[in-house]
Amino acid sequence: MLGKKSIRVNGADCGFEAILLGIVTSVGGFLFGYDTGQISGMLLFKDFVNRFGQDQGDGTKDWQPIIKSLLVSLMSIGTLIGALSGAYTADWWGRRRSLSFGVCIFIIGNIIQITAMNSWVHMMMGRFVAGLGIGNLSVGVPMFQSESSPKEIRGAVVATYQLMITFGILVSNIINFGVRSFEEQDSSWRIVIGLGIAFSLPLGIGILFVPESPRWLAGRHDWDGARMAMARLRGLKHDPTNHLIERDLKEMRASLEEESAVGVGSWLECFTGKPSNHPKVVYRTFLGMGIHFLQQWTGVNFFFYYGASIFASAGIDDPIKMQLILGAVNVFMTFYGLYVVEKYGRRWPLFLGAIWQAAWLAVFAGVGTALDAETNRTVGIVMIVSACMFIASFAGTWGPIAWVVIGETFPLRTRAKQASLATATNWLGNFLIGFLTPLATDGIGFAYGFVFVGCNIAAALLVWFFLYESRTLSLEHVDLMYADPNVKPWTSSKWTPPGYITRKQRDETHGASTGLDDDATRIGSSDTSRMEKKSFGGVGSARPSEARVEDASRVV
Numbered sequence: 001m002l003g004k005k006s007i008r009v010n011g012a013d014c015g016f017e018a019i020l021l022g023i024v025t026s027v028g029g030f031l032f033g034y035d036t037g038q039i040s041g042m043l044l045f046k047d048f049v050n051r052f053g054q055d056q057g058d059g060t061k062d063w064q065p066i067i068k069s070l071l072v073s074l075m076s077i078g079t080l081i082g083a084l085s086g087a088y089t090a091d092w093w094g095r096r097r098s099l100s101f102g103v104c105i106f107i108i109g110n111i112i113q114i115t116a117m118n119s120w121v122h123m124m125m126g127r128f129v130a131g132l133g134i135g136n137l138s139v140g141v142p143m144f145q146s147e148s149s150p151k152e153i154r155g156a157v158v159a160t161y162q163l164m165i166t167f168g169i170l171v172s173n174i175i176n177f178g179v180r181s182f183e184e185q186d187s188s189w190r191i192v193i194g195l196g197i198a199f200s201l202p203l204g205i206g207i208l209f210v211p212e213s214p215r216w217l218a219g220r221h222d223w224d225g226a227r228m229a230m231a232r233l234r235g236l237k238h239d240p241t242n243h244l245i246e247r248d249l250k251e252m253r254a255s256l257e258e259e260s261a262v263g264v265g266s267w268l269e270c271f272t273g274k275p276s277n278h279p280k281v282v283y284r285t286f287l288g289m290g291i292h293f294l295q296q297w298t299g300v301n302f303f304f305y306y307g308a309s310i311f312a313s314a315g316i317d318d319p320i321k322m323q324l325i326l327g328a329v330n331v332f333m334t335f336y337g338l339y340v341v342e343k344y345g346r347r348w349p350l351f352l353g354a355i356w357q358a359a360w361l362a363v364f365a366g367v368g369t370a371l372d373a374e375t376n377r378t379v380g381i382v383m384i385v386s387a388c389m390f391i392a393s394f395a396g397t398w399g400p401i402a403w404v405v406i407g408e409t410f411p412l413r414t415r416a417k418q419a420s421l422a423t424a425t426n427w428l429g430n431f432l433i434g435f436l437t438p439l440a441t442d443g444i445g446f447a448y449g450f451v452f453v454g455c456n457i458a459a460a461l462l463v464w465f466f467l468y469e470s471r472t473l474s475l476e477h478v479d480l481m482y483a484d485p486n487v488k489p490w491t492s493s494k495w496t497p498p499g500y501i502t503r504k505q506r507d508e509t510h511g512a513s514t515g516l517d518d519d520a521t522r523i524g525s526s527d528t529s530r531m532e533k534k535s536f537g538g539v540g541s542a543r544p545s546e547a548r549v550e551d552a553s554r555v556v
Contacts, residue, residue, distance in 0.1 A: 018233040021148055021210040022157050027203035028099065028141035029161040031106060032134050033168025034199060036301065037327065038192050039072055039127075040308045041176030041320050045183040052120040065438040067120055072305055073434030074124050075131035078109075080427035082135020087420035089136060095144040095213045099137060103204030106133030106196075113193045130196075131427075137203075139423045143416065146407035146475075147215045148233060158407045162400035166334045168199075169304055170327035177324050215412070218252050226252070265414035270421060278411055279483035285414075287466050288406050288422035291350075294459040295402040296429030298357055299452030300394050303387055306437050316380055329388050333395035341401050345471035345493065350463040353397025358456035360389045365449025398459070402426075408470050411479050469493040472503045 042048050043063065052071070053061035082102070089098040109130025116122040145158050175195060179188040211229035218226040230248050231240040239245075265276065273281040303310070303326055311319035340349050364386035371379045410418040440448045469492045470478045477497040481487055487495050496503055 016235060017210055017237075018148065018235075020206075021233070022145065022160060024203060024206035024210060025099070025141045025145055026160045026164040027199070027206075028102075028137035029164030030168040030171075031103075031196065031200055031203070032138060033165035033170075034172045034196055035075065035130060035134055035168075036165070036304055037169035037172035037323075038176065038196070039075075040305055040323055041173065041180070042189045042192060043068070043072075043306075044308055044312070044320065045180070045188050047184055047186050048189045051118050051186070052116075052123055063438070065442045068438045069435045071120055071124050071127070072438075073431050075127040075134075076427050076431030076434055078128040078131025079135030079138065080131075080424045080431065082132040082137075083139050083423040083427055084135075084420050085132075086136040086139030086423070087416045090140050090143060090216075091416055094216055095140055095147070096207050096210070099140045099144065099207045100204050102133045102136030102140060103200045104133070105136065106130050106200055107204075109133060110193050110197050114190050135423070135427060138427070139416075139420050142403050142407045143419055144213055147213045148211070158400075158404045160338070161403050163331075163334045163338060166327070166330040166395055166399065170324075170331045173320075173324040173327040177320050180320055214248075214252070218249075218256055223249065223253070265417060267417055270414050270418050276413060278413060279479070281411065281414060281418075283466075284409050284411075284482065285418050285421060287462075288409055288418055289425040290462050291402050291405055291459075291467070292422045292426035293429040294455055294462060295398050296426055296433055297452065297455040298354070298394055298398055298459060299361055299390070299433075299449070299455070300399070301430060301433045302437055302448075302452065303391065305434050306441070307387075310441070311380075311384075316384070322384060325384075326387060326391050329391050330395045330399075333392045334399060337396040337400040340396055341404055342471070345469050346401055346405060347463055347467055347469045347489070347493065349397040350401055350467065351460050353393045354456045354460035354463065356393045357390050357398070358453045358460070360386045360393070361449050361453045361456065364390070365446050365453065368446030368449065405467070405470075408473075408475055408478055409468075412475075465489060469495075473497070477503075 049063070050061050054064045054067060056062050082105070086098065086102070089101055092098075093101065109126050109128070109132065111126075112129055113123055113126030116126060142158050142161050145161065172192065175192050179191055182188050211232045212225065214226045214229040214233070217223075217229055227240050227245055227249055228237070230245050231237050231242070234242075234244065236242050236245060265278075269276060269278075269281065270285045271282060307323045307326060308319040311322045316322055337349075364383055367379055367382050367386070406419050406422045437448070440451075466489055468478075468481055468487070468489050470481070471493075473481065474497075480497065481492060481495050484495065
């Protein structure tokens, strides 16, 4: 029987420290959102423009499109590099220390920004350094959460990362709205940036008081540490030899022994699938990269980076207030997204969300292009409604679910590197949005929105034809599903694990009481010879004994 320090959440046994871990790590998402949302309003602050803007020839200062692009977008290059390096730091130092390192880099970047006086290059480099820290966190947080969460709540836990991103954006909008009354003073934008340091401290310090990832510890053969981490996450700190913990260790050891038999996955393996010939490694690499690139090119940061400027050009009287409204819609609908990801899965919400977003962006771009928004108040209202409907859909679908996908799609052998590649691609898309938007809107105006219409349609097609439904499956079973040549993405929701009647219910008539090892043994003994002869997506032969990853439901 579990001790008093554990609770049950959606059928999963969790200790207090598991809840604390989820809360602390979610601050990483908040910092991501806060840094994303703050620049939109700051670009309009008079002191900020006077210090870092360019002379216009009439004694005033304003932004040249290329300078504005670089100032906003170079942070995304930093996050891209930080995301790639996050794979190394997470594997070298462990998930916890890697996150603390990311927070330290973020703080250094913010200090550089605060000390900027009149050089836009100084400010830009501060954003770049802060981006290095955010990129590190954007890899480490979802990975840490997915490795330490039971499958019953894994989707919701990882989706809290996106929830906190939206909350960070909203808070930055609120602070921008509050300090605009003294926008002619340098304290306005320095306060906005400085508060980011204060918000980062709970993560940097708090992460040191939660257990390390049991999977990472087991991967380094620290079985005593893995046992104690599992016990703490289950609320069994004073009973680490409990049969539940021993069962978890047994299953994890079997998985790691088989994974280690073929070595550690390399960057090249993510793109070739060799030498392990793990099922659909290349397929999943490009799937994760595609989903995360298109998450950015749905157009969300078109509004969050430049929303205030966009609404100002459309004749809206108070563009910062409109940005605040978008931020509120974003937060509210992300709560709905946490429900959607567990209730309806991954495929249908992503597919329908992309179609819905394409429709409202078409309205936004069509109205803004056909009519003069500055002289027609109705046009401005329609554009605001369209933007809100777009943000509502993104927050409930593509915002949180894209992060869930990279937390559960990749095999253990190459998971850290594939997650880094997907996240880096996300930041590449982020950079391109930040860099190209001022140039594009300066040239084609609101017609730029039609580009995002096409990208959303492409996103819907990618999901329909390539993404497998992984709702309620353990990470091991997700791997087995991708290895099954008879399963297609559009039929994957009907796939059930070997030895199960449904995705949740075991077939007790087949000796399932012994756990997942029985499933793996059955597959290895009866199906290996058949499956080894089949080719999967050009990657090579599938070997079920090499396709196993640890079951997330067993970690906590």
